[in-house]
Structure formats: structure tokens, C-alpha cells
Amino acid sequence: MKQTVFSVDETAGILKLLGDKTRLSIMALLDKRDCCVCELVELFQMSQPAISQHLRKLKDAGLVRETRKAQWIFYSVNKKHELYAFIQDILAHIPSQEEKIKELETKGTRISCE
Template sequence: MISTSIEMDKAAVLLKLLGDKTRLTMMKILDNHDCCVCEFVEIFQVSQPSISQHLRKLRDIDLVKEERRGQWIFYSINKTHEFYPFIEQILSQLPSQDDKLNKLEEQGSRITCC
């Protein structure tokens, strides 16, 4: 485990972002899987603008990166972020969210935008 000292102000910003259950769940999913907005819309049953707003907040501080694949954008955690070790410790304490993606696959909804 990497021991990284993090300033209190930066820790507060990170924890505030992760204090939202939707964003925290997104981060847990993205820790192991790339996802597009449409998948999160299905998982959380909320509007695309709502999901995009959550992702924008994570992207604005570079916690999440995006990659264009054709006309679609896929999101993943930026594991090179200087505070990823801090975030990784938090995420490691949370239950797996793979069941949410498995359910999408069973429904044939995984990566429906592609």
C-alpha cells in the first residue's frame, strides 16, 4: 500500500465528491470496468444529463478520464491521478458492484450504444 500524504483541503474535496452515493458507486464500477453514459443511465435509472453531470464533476478534477471509441465516449478511473492511492483505499472497502454490470449483460443492455 502506498502511503501518500494528502492535504486536508484536497481530501475534503475528494471526500465530498465521493460522498454522493451515485458518484461513489460509479467510481467503484469504474475501478474495474470502462463504462459509457448509457450504461450508467440503465444502472441508476436516471436521465442522461444527470449521469453526465456526475461524470463531469469527477472529470473536472481529473479523477475520471474519457476515451472516444467511434461516436461513443467511455469513462474509466484515472489511476495515474496523484490521489488515486487515497481513493483506492476507500474503494477497496466497498462491496463489488459487478452485479450491476452482470445484470445489464443478462438483459442484453451492456454497452447498448455501441
């Protein structure tokens, strides 16, 4: 594992962002599979604005990117982010989001957008 060193401020900023269980779970999930907003709304049982606002913070920090596909906007982890390897190290310590992905497979994709 490469141990690149970053500033305390930058690191604290990333940790603060990931120090919210919703955002931490979203990052872990997106790291496995791109998702659209409505999938996250369904999976996390939160309101659409609440999810959008969490995504906004992650996007503002450059941790995720968005891609519109027809009426949906898909979010993905930005693997080009300077701190991507660091974030990977952190995500390696929490349960993989396989269950949530299975939930998506079972219910069908874009579950709440039909």
C-alpha cells in the same frame, strides 16, 4: 499500503466528491470496467444529463478520463491520479459492483444505446 499524505483541502475535496452515492458507485463500477454514458444511465436509473453532470465533476477533479469510441464516450478511472491509491483504499470498503457488471453482461453491452 502506502500512506501518502495530502493536504486537508485536497483530501476534503475528494471526499466531498465521493460523498454522493451515485458518484461513489460510478467510481466503484468504473474501477472494475470502463463504461459509456448510456450504460450508466441504464444501470443507475437516472436521466442522461444527471449522469453526465456527475461524470463532469469527476472529470474536472481528474478522477476519470473519457475516450470516444465511435458515437460512444467511454469513461475510465484515471489510474495516474495523484490520489488514486487513496481512492482505491476507499473503494475497498464498499461492495464491489460485480452485480452491476453482470447486469451489463446479461443485457448486453451498450444496453440503452441501440
